[in-house]
Amino acid sequence: MDEVWNAVVAEALERGVRESGGRAVSGAKLRQLVAQIATHRGASYPPPGFESINFAEFLRYFDSILIVLRRRAQDILVAPVTRPELLIGQSGSGSQTQIRDDIFNAFTRIPREDDPRIPWYDSGHDRFVWFPRDEDQADPALIAVPPASREQEIADRTSFVDSLELNQEIIDSLRKALTGSGNSALWYFSQILRDAQLSKRWHEFRFHLITSRIRRWSEEKRVPWRDNWLIAGSDLSGDAQVATAVETASEKANLKELLTQLEEDDLKRINVPLDIVLKLLRR
Numbered sequence: 001m002d003e004v005w006n007a008v009v010a011e012a013l014e015r016g017v018r019e020s021g022g023r024a025v026s027g028a029k030l031r032q033l034v035a036q037i038a039t040h041r042g043a044s045y046p047p048p049g050f051e052s053i054n055f056a057e058f059l060r061y062f063d064s065i066l067i068v069l070r071r072r073a074q075d076i077l078v079a080p081v082t083r084p085e086l087l088i089g090q091s092g093s094g095s096q097t098q099i100r101d102d103i104f105n106a107f108t109r110i111p112r113e114d115d116p117r118i119p120w121y122d123s124g125h126d127r128f129v130w131f132p133r134d135e136d137q138a139d140p141a142l143i144a145v146p147p148a149s150r151e152q153e154i155a156d157r158t159s160f161v162d163s164l165e166l167n168q169e170i171i172d173s174l175r176k177a178l179t180g181s182g183n184s185a186l187w188y189f190s191q192i193l194r195d196a197q198l199s200k201r202w203h204e205f206r207f208h209l210i211t212s213r214i215r216r217w218s219e220e221k222r223v224p225w226r227d228n229w230l231i232a233g234s235d236l237s238g239d240a241q242v243a244t245a246v247e248t249a250s251e252k253a254n255l256k257e258l259l260t261q262l263e264e265d266d267l268k269r270i271n272v273p274l275d276i277v278l279k280l281l282r283r
Helices: 003-019 027-040 055-062 101-108 150-163 168-177 184-195 199-220 245-260 264-268 274-282
Strands: 066-069 077-080 117-122 127-132 142-144
Touching: 003 027, 003 055, 003 077, 027 055, 027 077, 055 066, 101 117, 101 127, 101 199, 150 168, 150 184, 150 199, 168 184, 184 199
Parallel strands: none
Antiparallel strands: 066 077, 117 127, 117 142
16 A cells, blocks of 8 residues: 555544544544545545455555454454554453453463473464474474563563552552562562552553564564454453453463462462362362
């Protein structure tokens, strides 16, 4: 697409976000703005040769400047590529927009010493898979993904704490949690966030970080960005519809590591509610 239309779409998106009060823009609203701005620039929407495709397909030509969230039986939402967090909380339900599970795990799960597998993207099937680090991957369809590290996860959380303007006691508690050893520091950090009712803010902050990280990886590896890498909250089902669900997988792993560090006598002192015991026995 030429520079004229890049400028038209960029201006339309900027206006749409501004007029919506800093929220993602619906497809219908953005289409209206694109048509208006194009007319002012001496053009018309759709441009020649694009009459047969819908607006969502037209936006695929501008994925370097915008990000699209598709929603089942609803209009799309569009946000600037530099502000993906605007897509959160606008999906028509009480749950949050999420990164698809296999992608989220690929970019956030820290490989364990006893299971040293690392993530790869299977471009032929659009899925992220895990293979042993020392296993030679000759399949050209497999594209390497840089594995997450504890240092990276700590740095992300430190950046979040630095962005907060809150009670100093809470800030100090969050910083102290991050000085712990192993992945238990990440688990303690999550508990303090929850107690301080900061989970939603952390989710938005981390959503931006991870989505931007995925975007940089896709550009470096020349992997086309896919709209289905993001899932609207209204399209999630069952237990997935939780505002902080993006944290669930990593929190479970961190809790497991925390428990492995306890001595046998300490483990005996842990009291598990009866309803949870019954739930485990039914599995």
